[in-house]
Amino acid sequence: MANAHAVCNDIRTYRCGRRIRAMARWDEVTLYGQLAEAPLAYRAQQTEDGELLRVIAKLTVLRGIRKFGAYDQRQKLDVLSVMSGVEKDMKEMLKWDQGDMVLVRGQLITQNHAKHCRCEYCGHVQAYPGYTAYINPIFVYKIKSGYDPEKGLIDLRRWKEVSNRITAVGTATADPSTHLHETSGTWISSYKLKIDRKVRVREDAEENHCDFPVVKSYGDNAVMDHDLIRAGSLVLLDGMLQSRTYDRQFTCEACGATFRAKDYVVEIVPYSTEYLKDCGDVKDYDVEKAKARLLDQVQQMAEDDIFGNAPES
Template sequence: MDDATGSYKKGQAFLIVASANRENGISTNVFYSKPFLYSEDPDIVAEMSNWKKNDLVSAKGVITTLNANKGTICAHCHEKSSRPGEVSLITPIYIETRYTGLEEKEATRILNEKREISNQVYLLGSLCDDVNGRKESTIYKDIISQSSYKGIAAYQIAVDRKYYLKQDVPTNRTDYPHIISVGAKAEQDLKCIHKGSMVLVDGMVVTREFRRTVTCPHCGKQFDWPEKVLEVLTFGTEYLADFMTPEEYDKLQAEKLQAIKNDIFTSSAE
């Protein structure tokens, strides 16, 4: 709080957002995520200072990635330490309080009714590296039906930052959100896009927690520490530049296979 004005300098809050399973249309199944909002904009902070638990609010913002030191406490010697890491959060550029003074049950009911508009993300950027394919079968199982769950494609994109962020270095003008696609979408991403491809992502924010093994710099022992991550799960991705169509990919693979066969037969003939 500013001692001179009595107003808050920073505003932060965890929001609960709801999403439906688009694989099955308007699903009665609802998936919840808990993104972190942070702002130092005076008008935004003033509005956030009025928020109470179970209020329903609207927020328009951008996904921000920051380099930050993350603190840990050793499970063995109980000493504190920190290590470099990345923090992903939402920087709001507009917020509005829609409902206030609600009980949790009523707030949840209204949020569920608005699940189709509760969690929407649009990102335009270029891939920082090639797509990484993974065969994980449990992450996001509450969102994606298991029948279409054939694997995950993961990649990071560079998104130009079109705003000034007080809490970051002024020369940092790019954010690097993590993108996840699943099933048939993942298979197509693995075929069609690569480092440098420009994409337009339509998706939703998902947050999850996992255990990371770290080594204590004081006693040298390893221990597990909870890590939170914010990602964007795609509903659809439009390929804009420097990509391959599925047909071009299949043709290229066929040509590579034929070249291998030719080498084998040529070597056998010699």
């Protein structure tokens, strides 16, 4: 009997492992949005007769109303880029115009590149590492034409549950960074996720097989991520894409002054997270006790900074 139980456990472990491996390549985005402007076409010679290389469209999408931990849970609009180099999709996208309502299915792609900022004191322009995120479509379709922004928003509210959705499986590249928002008191965790691509992206280098978006979780989700995710953890995310511009602090390479400049990012915000492999134990996890413990740690760190009790590094 003991051997039979052992065999059953081995079978369950094997099947579970197969399911996890099968899910390890998963990155699916659904957008229903309004075109903020007519799509841009990029051609080899930038002439009407030049070979069409890629088409880029910017979609205004609406977040669904979900409790995902953020202090401000009002419906918000995000502007996301859709880019394709596939002929059939490019031809379809070139039929679109400003105000059209379109449905897109695809995958989230990230590309590392150098961003630039200008020192407000001496005018020096310097580069810093960043990434661009866009949706590589596998399906595009125009639903309605020529809506003004007000009519478009009414339509987006009808489609809000599918206007901005992403489901992805990936591996955390490092332990999450967690902090308490100074005004709202909301816990926020962030980490970078490595997502293996299921298909090759024509517009990207052939050797690129992975994407590395930033994940930002809020509230109870953030506390659980802090405790349960570490470098190498495999997770399944069900959430939305957040686009935002924020002030970022820089130190000028030329004059040494500290200045702030605008930066733009696209992040995954999970409604829920499934901790699949190499994560902390979810069983009997008490998020309220975890929040109290985390708050004690933050307060202790603040006291150490004030009174000089921090250990020597």
